[in-house]
Amino acid sequence: MDFxxxxxxxxxxxxxxxxxxxxxxxxxxxxxxxxxxxxxKAVWGKLAEQGLLGLPFSEADGGFxxxxxxxxxxxxxxxxxxxxxPYLATVVIGGGFLRHAGTDAQKAAHxxxxxxxxxxxxxxxxxxxxxxxxxxxxTTAKKKGDAYVIDGEKFVVLNGENADTLxxxxxxxGNRRDTTGIGVFLVPADAKGVARKSYPTxxxxxxxxxxxxxxxxxxxxAIGNPEDSLALIERVVDEARIALCxxxxxxxDESLKTTVEYIKTRKQFGVAIGSFQSLQHRASDMFVxxxxxxxxxxxxxxxxDFEDARERSNAIAAAKVQIGKSLKFVGQQSIQLHGGIGMxxxxxIGHYFKRLTMIENTFGDTDYHQRRVADAGGLI
Amino acid sequence: MDLAFTKEEQAFREEVRSFFRDNVPPDTRRKxxxxxxxxxxxxxxxxxxxxxxxxxxxxxPKEYGGTGWTAVQHYxxxxxxxxxxxxxxxxxxxxxxxxxxxxxxxxxxKKKYLPRIANVDDWWCQGFSEPGSGSDLAxxxxxxxxxxxxxxxxxxxxxxxxxxxxDMIFCLCRTDANAKKQMGISFIVFxxxxxxxxxxxxxTIDGGHEVNEVFFDNVEVPIENLIGEENKGWDYAxxxxxxxxxxxxxxxxxxxxxxxxxxxxxKVESGGKPIIQDxxxxxxxxxxxxxxxxxxxxxxRVVADEGKHGKGKPNPASSVLKIKGxxxxxxxxELLMEVIGPFAAPYDVHGxxxxxxxxxxxxxxxxxxxxxxxxxxxxGSNEIQRNIIAKxxxxx
Numbered sequence: 001m002d003f004x005x006x007x008x009x010x011x012x013x014x015x016x017x018x019x020x021x022x023x024x025x026x027x028x029x030x031x032x033x034x035x036x037x038x039x040x041k042a043v044w045g046k047l048a049e050q051g052l053l054g055l056p057f058s059e060a061d062g063g064f065x066x067x068x069x070x071x072x073x074x075x076x077x078x079x080x081x082x083x084x085x086p087y088l089a090t091v092v093i094g095g096g097f098l099r100h101a102g103t104d105a106q107k108a109a110h111x112x113x114x115x116x117x118x119x120x121x122x123x124x125x126x127x128x129x130x131x132x133x134x135x136x137x138x139t140t141a142k143k144k145g146d147a148y149v150i151d152g153e154k155f156v157v158l159n160g161e162n163a164d165t166l167x168x169x170x171x172x173x174g175n176r177r178d179t180t181g182i183g184v185f186l187v188p189a190d191a192k193g194v195a196r197k198s199y200p201t202x203x204x205x206x207x208x209x210x211x212x213x214x215x216x217x218x219x220x221x222a223i224g225n226p227e228d229s230l231a232l233i234e235r236v237v238d239e240a241r242i243a244l245c246x247x248x249x250x251x252x253d254e255s256l257k258t259t260v261e262y263i264k265t266r267k268q269f270g271v272a273i274g275s276f277q278s279l280q281h282r283a284s285d286m287f288v289x290x291x292x293x294x295x296x297x298x299x300x301x302x303x304x305d306f307e308d309a310r311e312r313s314n315a316i317a318a319a320k321v322q323i324g325k326s327l328k329f330v331g332q333q334s335i336q337l338h339g340g341i342g343m344x345x346x347x348x349i350g351h352y353f354k355r356l357t358m359i360e361n362t363f364g365d366t367d368y369h370q371r372r373v374a375d376a377g378g379l380i
Numbered sequence: 381m382d383l384a385f386t387k388e389e390q391a392f393r394e395e396v397r398s399f400f401r402d403n404v405p406p407d408t409r410r411k412x413x414x415x416x417x418x419x420x421x422x423x424x425x426x427x428x429x430x431x432x433x434x435x436x437x438x439x440x441p442k443e444y445g446g447t448g449w450t451a452v453q454h455y456x457x458x459x460x461x462x463x464x465x466x467x468x469x470x471x472x473x474x475x476x477x478x479x480x481x482x483x484x485x486x487x488x489x490k491k492k493y494l495p496r497i498a499n500v501d502d503w504w505c506q507g508f509s510e511p512g513s514g515s516d517l518a519x520x521x522x523x524x525x526x527x528x529x530x531x532x533x534x535x536x537x538x539x540x541x542x543x544x545x546x547d548m549i550f551c552l553c554r555t556d557a558n559a560k561k562q563m564g565i566s567f568i569v570f571x572x573x574x575x576x577x578x579x580x581x582x583x584t585i586d587g588g589h590e591v592n593e594v595f596f597d598n599v600e601v602p603i604e605n606l607i608g609e610e611n612k613g614w615d616y617a618x619x620x621x622x623x624x625x626x627x628x629x630x631x632x633x634x635x636x637x638x639x640x641x642x643x644x645x646x647k648v649e650s651g652g653k654p655i656i657q658d659x660x661x662x663x664x665x666x667x668x669x670x671x672x673x674x675x676x677x678x679x680x681r682v683v684a685d686e687g688k689h690g691k692g693k694p695n696p697a698s699s700v701l702k703i704k705g706x707x708x709x710x711x712x713x714e715l716l717m718e719v720i721g722p723f724a725a726p727y728d729v730h731g732x733x734x735x736x737x738x739x740x741x742x743x744x745x746x747x748x749x750x751x752x753x754x755x756x757x758x759x760g761s762n763e764i765q766r767n768i769i770a771k772x773x774x775x776x
Contacts, residue, residue, distance in 0.1 A: 001382070001383065001384070001385055001386070001389065001452045001680060001683075001684050002381060002382045002383075002684060002688075003381055003383070003680070003681050003684045003685070004381065004684075004688065005381060006381075009381070069381045260774050260775070260776065263776070264775070264776065274776045275776070277767070279776075280766065280767065280770035280771075280774075280776045281763070281766040281767075281770070283769075283770060283774055283776060284699075284765075284766035284767075284769035284770050284773075284774065285766070287699075287700075287769055287773060287774060288699075288700045288703055288704060288769070291678055291700045292671070292674040292675070292678060292700065292704065293674075295674045295675075295677035295678040295681060296670075296673070296674045296677065298381070298383060298677060298681075299383065299673065299674075299677050301381075302381075302383040302384070318669075318670045318673055321667070321670050322670055322671070322673075322674045370663050370666055370667055370670070371659070371663060371666075373666040373669070373670060374659070374662040374663045374665065374666035375662070378638075378642065378665060378666055378669045379666065379669040379670055379672075379673050380635055380638050380639060380642075380669050380672070
């Protein structure tokens, strides 16, 4: 039982915190949003230089062999600085599929580009009616000789606008909600038949709705078993949920800090409003919520290595519930305690609130995961 | 960072668990499961078994009978004790006055009191709160005047838990009426059998008798019963209250209660099927279990931190334990009420000694719900805890 970081992990934390302190204040972020694609290639290059984009890959694949704790450290730091760059989509999710099930050839084709920052990925999974069920896949991948032909529509694909390669879930067999017959395919974003409709998201990121019309890929495009990859998808999405929990912890830390600073300086009735007990108690409750979230983010990180998939998923679902409840409270009360200024685009707190809010609805919201835990027989 | 228990820690858990299995009197365990109060004899019997094993005052320094366990071992021991369940050591002696005596007392006091605390030869109670001094404890008015080789004590304490069983009391008394309020307080111990001590029961809303008013009318106490220095009592009180930071979450207690809820919810029917099959009930139960898991992890963070860096600097997360721990305890008693529904109503006029078989399992559920409203009030109300977080953690 040990909650401390190792010396190496501490160095990693210091280095990413240092990098983001230097290049990611709120004004810089506004500039990065205006760049093509909505994020900074220069910052992405710096993350690559520091080895952060290759962090979770094995040394044999050209990475640095980091584990769950290392990813947690990075995601927390990215949350704290409200980073726009597509780390989750490219390194955590895209990288996750390649690490867990990629062939040597697939890894050789994609990992170096991720590690050096020249290529980004996106995960095309959500469909019109699938909501949070990962097995609910209507998009099809039909075998045609040696190739697969993909048809279907995917929505709100994070980094879908910029990605060089899309990772697409598609059904090779069976009906829409069958748990078997689902495959995962690497599709070049510029392949014939791929049409992208891009837009910014509420939290300042960028996404795309993507239509696949008779898109042909080789049989070597399938990651894992094209007829039975739900377990793989669940594993990688669980890792994405863990990463989101850590990002939310970073966001909540910064929201609380910003809010406490604000109520210490904002004066009304001749005194700092932070001297009022009703506001102090609210801030204390925000602290409690953030600490409970931090505990569960650590729990989720640990659960990522559980061997039993059911136990792993149950633990991570529980973490997502706690994070969802905490982030809603911390996010909403941050705005409330800021008062009118919290409602403006100009103040940074609202942007933290928006990112937190979007995290709740990504890969399963609080109700969804609470039901999963309940149906699995609880957590005690 | 490694959140798993080591092999040694897991083996320790097994050792503790099997000791409880073999040594906790079955009737004592059953009464705890059913939320009943135990008799003085039942409690003392168990504590002496524990003390004989060498675990009665596990967290004390080794020289005074402690175990030398790591912070994590203490955590495991407490969790197993609470969730077995077995009676927890008498906090007033073991967790409160004991550490004050071995830290601030003189050699004679240590020799005289510590072994008797460990074996519960004396039952101790706590003389802190007064009718006019609750959250504002330092406003207390019970007076100790020095007269020759005696203290003469006059005043009143209240909410004195289990004073009806007590042989000894540790008491905050005002010894300097002119000093600033925190500065004129002393920490004095004396016999509850002294002339001039009167105990009057307070019946609480659950119908039980846990707490009392205690009156002092010219009680004569030997001068050597002052612990530490005169007028430094407030420092010792703060030490005492800060000493038991992690036990307050009572994670094991809530775990045990959640298991009971799940068990009962599988038996009690609603709409023609066990209530556990009701999705909304199941989700409420899951929500509580998730909160408890988060609290358990938060507690482990504090425990691990203490183990590594000592108790000197409190981990900011420790402030969370009291607030969340009490909220969750209250939620579990609410869920139990929900499970038994209309059978919460009958009131067992026989009290809770278990003699009335007809009332069996439902009898203590409503009283336990009423009784547990106290947990967000005692030990520094949750509002006081929020003040502490605001001031000490957030710097407001």
